Amino acid sequence: MKYLAHVTTLKYDSEKCAGCGRCVEVCPRGVFVMRDKRAAITDRDLCMECGACALNCDFGAISVNSGVGCAAAIINSMITGGPPSCDCSDGSCCG
């Protein structure tokens, strides 16, 4: 299953890639593969902006505006002005 196309904030600079393969190890959506000792992107639209790749890239080659893709969290953040988080008051999502 894929979500909306052309919305992800994922940015990858292959010039900075050192080929460690961490991004392939951590991405749960198969966005990265190793090609010629460097990471390459398969399909950007698979990305769900979890942020695992950017957090674990020691060479600053990956950036993504990560956050929870959860309507309740985003609506809450619109009302309260804070960042979207899973701390739903009604406990409807994460458990």
Add this chain to the structure above:
Amino acid sequence: MQMQTLKFVKKIAPPWSNGTVSTPNGPVYKVSTDWARPDYWGMIKSRAGAFRMNYAVEPGLYAVGQPTTDSDVFVTANYKLTFDTLRRELKGLNAWVLVLDTKSINVWCAAGKGTFGTDELINRISLARLDSVVAHRRVILPQLGAVGVSASAVLKKTGFRVSFGPVRAEDIPAYVQAGYKKTEAMSAVRFSLLDRLVLTPMEINPAMKKFFKYSWIALLVLGMQPWGIMFDKMLSDGLPFLLLGLVAVLAGAFLTPVLLPFIPFRSFAIKGWIVGMLTVFLATMFADFFAMRNHLLLATTFLLFPALSSYIALQFTGSTTFTGMSGVKKELKIGIPLYIGAAGISLILMVVFKLKEWGVV
């Protein structure tokens, strides 16, 4: 003295432990790899949302089988359902289990919040004095923990190298057997029919709570007459409205999640609207609501309830394994004005309906 210590340990031992294993830092509980009746019952209750916020195990170090200084260390969350799933899959292995304090939240959600995070892992490795329990310097984390854990920061602070293992605990034996190598399938999140089905109670529960909160308003308005609230009016006009509300909840919180890949379009709002439109249409066809006598009520029905279903379906983005924040924001930016518009126009139609009913216009 030794006997007394053991006695004390036994007395407060958790029901899922079966003895202790000694370490240089004292005994740690040995964990059973089998589920007992309370574990199954706990899983059912937490899935239904009964006590998921405090279904926890004590953070710290545990043993599976007879681990040695060479045995693997698996790191997990202290949500009991997560812990139970891990220990069940470790059957036949000798290993250490390091439980982080994630405030009884599962690995992925806790990693998103930062409680299954770099700092907690560093802290827990030092509290458990892991460096004196094992001779090697590697911890194996569930892959989805990578959202909250920076492997290089952990290595710098503790000397332990982080390996991100498979997403699901069930793949751990195969992962270990293959020399700590993951297949593509082990790295990918899934979202099967069953995965979606077990999540629906937590969609239906909050939707139903809101449904009961607002349903009395619909009853009051529809029962309202110039001379008071009429019970028979409430039943004849209000009850069909409530039933249609239930249909919308069912469409958005159950049918849309379960049928997700089979409904056209990628947008959850559109998916929910389509399913809402179909179910509301079927309901009005079969039940012959309002005896098809009033165009204003029918227009309100088709404006309001598919929109409600769409809104509820959008909430399911919080439970999926593939929706990102930018996409949901885009849906909300377009969706919320439409929802407010639909609700506003519905309200106007209802007012006109009541005025006509009362013979005012």
